[in-house]
Amino acid sequence: MSIMIFTTEETNIIAIYKADTLAATLAGIDEAITDSLDEDIITIAESASRKLSTLSEPEFAAIIFTPADETDSEPDEGEASAQVIQESPE
Numbered sequence: 001m002s003i004m005i006f007t008t009e010e011t012n013i014i015a016i017y018k019a020d021t022l023a024a025t026l027a028g029i030d031e032a033i034t035d036s037l038d039e040d041i042i043t044i045a046e047s048a049s050r051k052l053s054t055l056s057e058p059e060f061a062a063i064i065f066t067p068a069d070e071t072d073s074e075p076d077e078g079e080a081s082a083q084v085i086q087e088s089p090e
Helices: 010-016 020-033 040-053 057-062
Strands: 001-006 078-085
Touching: 001 010, 001 020, 001 040, 010 020, 010 040, 020 057
Parallel strands: none
Antiparallel strands: 001 078
């Protein structure tokens, strides 16, 4: 089992641009980076993209990215949230 840590801000960016595939999600985030003039958004999106790039398609598909404002208890700004990815047995 491996653990991938995404900040609340990264999770929100991923949730906004999440598509059916990892490649499509990365393309959406990359487009947001290109279109954004906000340096903070660019930094967060680049970090999220780097982390997502380490995942396989099945690992990506197993993760549910929920924007912080849709959760019952919102973590403090900048607080990390863990997404657990379980490797399938061979």
